[in-house]
Amino acid sequence: MEIITDQRFRKTIKYLRAIVILSLIGIAFMLLILLGIFGYARLLGPPPLAVPQSTLYYSDDGTVIGESNSGQKRYWISLDEISPSLVDATISIEDKNFYDHNGFDFKRIAGAVLADVKAMAKVQGASTITQQYARNLFLEHDKTWKRKLLEAFYTIRLEMNYSKKEILEGYLNTIYYGNGTYGAQAASQYYFGKNSDELSLAEASMLAGIPKGPGIYSPFANYEKAKQRQKMVLKSMVENKYISSAKANQAAHESLTLNGKHLHPNTEVAPYFQDAVRNALKTGLHLDDRTIALGGLRVYTTLNLKQQKIAEETIKKLISKDSEIQVGLVSMNPKNGHVQAMVGGRNYKQSPFNRAVQAVRQPGSTIKPILYYAALEKGFTPSTLMRSEQTTFRFEDGTPDYTPHNFNNQYANSDITMAQALALSDNIYAVKTHLFLGEDTLVEKAKEFGIHSKMSKVPSLALGTSGVRVIEMANAYSLFANGGKKVEPVLITRVENHRGEVIYEKKEDSETVLRPDLAFVMTHMMTGMFDTKLNGYARVTGSTIINEMTRPYAGKSGSTETDSWMIGFTPQLVTAVWTGFDKGKPIELTIDKMYAKNIWIHFMENALKGKPVKAFKPPRGVVGVYINPENGKLATDGCPIKRFTYFAAGTEPTEYCTKHLNDSDGSKHKKKEKKQPPPWYKRIFDWS
Incomplete structure (x- = not known):
């Protein structure tokens, strides 16, 4: 009996020992697993805490204009x-x-x-x-x-x-x-x-x-x-x-007032502008799509809500609902390049294609101020004369003959000044200037003005036959408005990440790329499209909107068979407007041709309402004199029309107009003049 009990005891001890050993092995194994888990966790380091967060877009006054999220506010x-x-x-x-x-x-x-x-x-x-x-x-x-x-x-x-x-x-x-x-x-x-x-x-x-x-x-x-x-x-x-x-x-027991409305419910403001901002975040700051949409960014933009509303309402009011005409508008502060209003089309939901920044369209005569600025650098002046008449240009290098035409085939059939040629948009004068300077001059000068669209070195380039973007032209004209300082279109001033850390901030530049004196001379010439003193064989191109103006403007209109443009500015604001059909259909109706100018003047007047009326201030190095617009010579008391015109110092005319002098008055201006050889421009531009 004792032997059996002893055997049972030993067997129990044996089982207990096995259980303890197995338990210790299990515990050791669990400890190893836990140590492995903790070690692996330590090796991996901190996990990223990125979660989808709403990216917010702000206007220039801090108002939220847009929000992107994945349904998770x-x-x-x-x-x-x-x-x-x-x-x-x-x-x-x-x-x-x-x-x-x-x-x-x-x-x-x-x-x-x-x-x-x-x-x-x-x-x-x-x-x-x-x-x-x-x-x-x-x-x-x-x-x-x-x-x-x-x-x-x-x-x-x-x-x-x-x-x-x-x-x-x-x-x-x-x-x-x-x-x-x-x-x-x-x-x-x-x-x-x-x-x-x-x-x-x-x-x-x-x-x-x-x-x-x-x-x-x-x-x-x-x-x-x-x-x-x-x-x-x-x-x-x-x-x-x-x-x-x-x-x-x-x-x-406190009574609660419930809201039930999401923050930022109205985020459909300026959708074309917001698209352009997102594209700038992607291409300029190199942010990926997910970060832009769900990274919790705070994007501070240049949009001016008042001007944006005026732009959208003006377009809606002026363009007929039944018309298929489309529109692109960009308005900028010329001092810093801030884009304050942008319209890329008449209905974003129907067509999100942004005609203000994506469409490449022929600028027509709006390219001429850049051409004439290049001419000023080469010695031309507002009084430089050339003959306006139907002309066929023939070339010795095998280039086909080229016969440009003025609007309605109207020509002076006499000499006209550069100032008048710009105001009347004379095409013959522009092509002659372009060919004299060399076809590559305008291409290179356009780049200096911030135009990056490819341009063809052809005679017709002077008439704007190479496509550009609306935002490029608004930027180019800003250089005239600010006295020649380099700017670029700015959509974003600052970007913060979800923790409020600034990851981008726009720095102001002040590089001067144009001669301030010539930029001003060119600007003053561009006021001529609104000055009836420059009427000649045709009326100045801005004559249809002069009565709408309450302050000084400079600008240039342009048109091709398929495109209509108006670009103009004050010292405070530059606005470029393009209208046309998406598929390049010819603009045939007169009313369709007038949309660009009418939208431009109504927008500018309303956008600047209540702001100081500022004239263009002449810089050092320019001289203003009264000239006879017909021949560019110094005006006398007998001249029926005289216009105050600016020149780079030393290039102003010295010869008085003698056309309106007679024996009874103004004889004091008569001088005996030596017979002069034909001017250089007549010797160079001897086309028939």
């Missing part, structure tokens, strides 16, 4: 910008031991397991704030073991690499509060119409209760259940010593 703010009441309420109801655990609340997990076992169902959750944050950042919300294990792994990584403050800030910026709102700021704005740091205890406690079940506890889904949940949150805050019972009772 989220505006990241720091923990310091979140109401302390909301922070306390969230911790109290979601994870009261948040500051004491390392990502897992094992006591709470055990309690949840017991509750589930008793109920034979999933009745209580035990996820900490860190676990929920890990799930929101990296995982789907499916209930699988794989997801649970990954959640635990990401929780470890978060706790190892980020502070409690950073984790809490991230959680409060990513949690879903219902109705498309993610994060405390978006939810505060939607439910109560205020910033998160302005929430009262009553508002914060109701908001903190929503994430448990947004479809159940949202006050817009069920106000009674939302109030019940709010009281539960307040009770937990009392139990966890965040507030007193008196404050909880007061908050529970």
